[in-house]
Amino acid sequence: GAGVSQSPSNKVTEKGKDVELRCDPISGHTALYWYRQSLGQGLEFLIYFQGNSAPDKSGLPSDRFSAERTGGSVSTLTIQRTQQEDSAVYLCASSQVMGGEYEQYFGPGTRLTVT
Amino acid sequence: AQTVTQSQPEMSVQEAETVTLSCTYDTSESDYYLFWYKQPPSRQMILVIRQEAYKQQNATENRFSVNFQKAAKSFSLKISDSQLGDAAMYFCAYRAGANSKLTFGKGITLSVRP
Numbered sequence: 001g002a003g004v005s006q007s008p009s010n011k012v013t014e015k016g017k018d019v020e021l022r023c024d025p026i027s028g029h030t031a032l033y034w035y036r037q038s039l040g041q042g043l044e045f046l047i048y049f050q051g052n053s054a055p056d057k058s059g060l061p062s063d064r065f066s067a068e069r070t071g072g073s074v075s076t077l078t079i080q081r082t083q084q085e086d087s088a089v090y091l092c093a094s095s096q097v098m099g100g101e102y103e104q105y106f107g108p109g110t111r112l113t114v115t
Numbered sequence: 116a117q118t119v120t121q122s123q124p125e126m127s128v129q130e131a132e133t134v135t136l137s138c139t140y141d142t143s144e145s146d147y148y149l150f151w152y153k154q155p156p157s158r159q160m161i162l163v164i165r166q167e168a169y170k171q172q173n174a175t176e177n178r179f180s181v182n183f184q185k186a187a188k189s190f191s192l193k194i195s196d197s198q199l200g201d202a203a204m205y206f207c208a209y210r211a212g213a214n215s216k217l218t219f220g221k222g223i224t225l226s227v228r229p
Contacts (some may be wrong), residue, residue, distance in 0.1 A: 031214060043219035044205060089158060102213045106160035
């Protein structure tokens with residue numbers, strides 16, 4: 001079946017603008033994760049959604065970052081008033097929770113460049 | 116907090132030879148999982164192999180195997196018969212419990228010489 005998809009593949013934005021990054025998880029996967037990959041910080045966890053539970057936002061670096069997951073499927077990561085240090089690859093992953101299959105499957109990522 | 120350390124930033128191996136990538140971790144949990152992910156230039160993270168902490172037997176997937184030393188908190192990846200397609204970044208990752216976030220090491224860039 002289809003894997004995790006993310007859009008856009010690349011995004012260039014000016015400092016101070018808002019951006020939205022989209023993630024379509026694998027159908028039936030109830031858990032969804034966002035990670036950020038940057039040169040200086042490596043791969044960092046940002047936020048985790050599981051079903052109808054309150055999301056784990058413990059990895060969000062500032063209040064400029066927010067995410068939502070509509071209908072338990074598609075997720076959008078929003079960065080407000082972008083800064084140059086937000087430049088990174090943003091990776092989304094999804095996984096099942098039941099049935100013993102917990103592997104996280106990753107999308108191809110969105111490369112964000114803030115100029 | 117859990118930490119994952121990959122101390123080698125780069126390694127190189129001759130095609131058809133064997134290479135070992137090192138990883139250490141720190142945790143106070145008893146139930147956890149360890150992973151090696153491969154990231155080629157396409158950015159797609161690909162799961163190479165996983166190890167459940169409660170299993171004493173080292174995991175093996177074709178040419179990939181791990182040396183899991185639980186007491187030493189060490190989790191190395193051995194790639195046998197290296198192929199040009201193995202060239203990529205490799206990340207060691209830790210997960211506490213069955214369904215939780217991944218904590219990654221800094222990664223290692225593996226190059227394969229023809």
